[in-house]
Amino acid sequence: MLSSRRNFFRTLGVGAATTAAAHWPFAEFARATPFEPARTQDAHGAVRLNSNENPYGPPPQTMAVIRSAIASANRYPFMDYEPLGQKIADFHHVKPEQVVFGCGSSEILRVAAFAFLGPGKRLIQPSPTFEAMDHYAHGVGAEVISVPLTKTFAHDLEAMLSHADGSGGLIYICNPNNPTASLTPRQHLETLISKLPASYYVLIDEAYHHFAGESGMYKSFIDQPVPDERVIVSRTFSKIYGMAGLRLGYSIATPATAKRLETLLTSDGVNGIVSKAAMAALDDSDSVRLFVKRNADTRQEFFNQATARMVKPIDSHTNFVMMNTYHPAEEIIEKFHKQNVLIGRRFPPMDTYIRVSLGTPEEMKAFWQAWDTLHLDMPMGH
Ligand SMILES: Cc1ncc(COP(=O)(O)O)c(C=O)c1O
Structure with a gap:
């Protein structure tokens, strides 16, 4: 200090x-x-x-857990997964079947691309935004439509919606948006979801949730969910929790949607150190x-x-x-x-x-x- x-x-x-x-x-x-x-x-x-x-x-309590978890580096991590899933579920007041965690939230984006995109499908994203989803969409042969942000650097949701035709796909929402640090109003996002054709899913990336603060424009779709099978919300331990190098992210969705994502994860892809550290981090609200x-x-x-x-x-x-x-x-x-x-x-x-x-x-x-x-x-x- x-x-x-x-x-x-x-x-x-x-x-x-x-x-x-x-x-x-x-x-x-x-x-x-x-x-x-x-x-x-x-x-x-x-x-x-x-x-x-x-x-x-990571703060001191989490660092202590990281240090002691290294001692079990010889063990496969799968036995940590159930308590971690339960912990995240309890933290967000959802069922464990709704939680999918991966090697960074980047893995969540990747499995969403595999689940909902492919040849003939469409990724609709704001521009500019975090590029990982674009990368994975191209990787699975989907068409990518990039819609410029508005003058206030919000997602242009009407324009994004106007591209949501054809055989379906995925809408990527980054809120707050990387790289512009800007918000798209919650109410507008709800309108988008209510008008979305049945063949489209929405991934709402809340990597920067904790920094958005008490703005009247912002409300997390985990904290205040909308009842829709097609909405997936992702979070990460890389930002506020200070563990970008340890790689852990997760998503919350309905049990059916979560299952679709889970089947595409790398098996044992989340390491045993971050699994334990994340549980400590969630306890440390101070x-x-x-x-x-x-x-x-x-x-x-x-x-x-x-x-x-x-x-x-x-x-x-x-x-x-x-x-x-x-x-x-x-x-x-x-x-x-x-x-x-x-x-x-x-x-x-x-x-x-x-x-x-x-x-x-x-x-x-x-x-x-x-x-x-x-x-x-x-x-x-x-
Ligand atoms: C908006 C957004 N989403 C997701 C990620 C990926 O984070 P991670 O894979 O470390 O969880 C980042 C990383 O900077 C990001 O800015």
């Missing part, structure tokens, strides 16, 4: 430390909250703001609240820093921010890379936007230091 703060001040130099304590808003927060050392730095010391991870890693708070504070500070530089990011409901640089994104990404700051990849067609994951206060400071070296011209009043 102390070492992290000490490093932060060291990077500023001793003389700057007092000034930073006075002006840098995180000084207050750092005093109030126990900071574990950030675990994002790789062997080359890069600041990793490119994959929307939790920069603090850490979830702490991470949400840290993220909200870091996000607010990001917007403050952006405003001071006349930059106006898209309103963020996640642990990352997207903003228009008015310059080719690949050039900006490369310039950051040269300074050892990794930011998100290109997201066509938003070719001048960059996506920045929210890291620790120290990492965000490194981001803005690198930004300031670029001397980008921003249009007035954009």
Whole structure:
């Protein structure tokens, strides 16, 4: 805890430390909250703001379980599956038959593509969005229709619905959306589902659920389900729970739909370490609240820093921010890379936007230091 703060001040130099304590808003927060050392730095010391991870890693209780679970690395994990499924079911007040878990929520997306797509079927997705579903849809020979987001960066649900014809398929909803960090209103999603032709399923990807907060626009389809066989909701342990490297995601659907997905999973595809760690993580609601708070504070500070530089990011409901640089994104990404700051990849067609994951206060400071070296011209009043 102390070492992290000490490093932060060291990077500023001793003389700057007092000034930073006075002006840098995180000084207050750092005093109030126990900071574990950030675990994002790789062997080359890069600041990793490119994959929307939790920069603090799993909280202490979960770490303790991870450490002790390694001792049973010689065992196949299947005996953990029943308690894990029950735990997730209890957590969401659903039946265990409704829960399917996989190697990251990416596996859930993959099995949904295998179950509901194929030659002659159609994936309808927003654009830009998280690309995994597009990838799997192409892999199984489905047609992919990408529908541009609206001016407010919501899914254009009417346009998406207008493509839902032919022999059926899958609609992919990413809410909040990656990479734009934006929300699509709950009510509009309900309307989409109520009008959907019988031959279409909907996968609602809630990977960033915890960061969406109390917005009146947002309500999880797990917390407040709609009674429809065709709705699948996915979540992940990679974001708020800080376990992207351990790989666990899950979905909630009706028992019949869950069964269709389950038959396509890799057998024993979820490892025994994350199975145990996830159960501990679900018990630790205090850490979830702490991470949400840290993220909200870091996000607010990001917007403050952006405003001071006349930059106006898209309103963020996640642990990352997207903003228009008015310059080719690949050039900006490369310039950051040269300074050892990794930011998100290109997201066509938003070719001048960059996506920045929210890291620790120290990492965000490194981001803005690198930004300031670029001397980008921003249009007035954009
Ligand atoms: C929207 C969205 N869905 C799913 C995933 C996949 O996450 P994982 O496979 O780690 O659960 C990601 C990863 O960044 C994501 O952004």
